[in-house]
Amino acid sequence: MVIGGIMVITRKNPVHSALALIATLLAQASVYLMLYAPFVAGVQVILYAGGIMVLFLFVIMLVSIDRSMKERTFNSQRVVGVIAATALGGLFIAVYVNGKNIFPEGVPAIVEGDNTQNVASLLYGQYMFSFEIASLLLLVAIIGAVVMAKKRI
């Protein structure tokens, strides 16, 4: 998974990056299965690896990649960017080392049962309003994408 992520940000060809991102997303779906979240894993495979990546590949084919292949891969602020990311990583490490005692070292329980059914009853029960707001967000995104991609408004 980490190797796939490294491939995403280092390949010169955007198509190779997209394929590495698909590998990363599938590996993450398997991690979800390890965490006993089969519904989220299914959503990950179908929506990310199936839907969003098709969208990405379509746009890569639509815009020409010939010119960007000849140019430099990284921009002029790459050194500053890597330094800032390293500082952020140091922050993460400090937080995890200091917060290690918060988590008991016990193994999380193995949860068997009707995961999808429980997710659905929460999603349509307690989180009903958020669910409707999400559908509204998707409607706005559809309208926005169509307006943006139209030739002449």
Place this chain on the structure above:
Amino acid sequence: MQTMLHITTLHYLVLGAALFLLGVIGVLTRRNVVIVLMSIELILNAVNLNLVAFSHYWQGIPARFGGGPLALHGQIFSIFVITDAAAEAAVGLGILIAFFRNKETVNIDEVNLLKW
């Protein structure tokens, strides 16, 4: 010593942090807008991984502390984050197509209309 061999919540958090850092490096250093959007997807996936890991952690907590097998709030949140990622990708790629039609490039250094 036996717990050293098991995968705890902290391991998932470290994996999520590594993915997040890769996404940040990609956003800050790449020149292609498509790959910047892909790096944003990596960041959102790292957040999702943390949410699902904490959801699994809560499921191991006894029900009287708010845990139990029905404590799936993290997974619900990750589904909402996936929805947001889909919306963001659609709008971002629409903006990218509009930009490419105007300037015939996907180089992020030439997106400087608001710069003076």
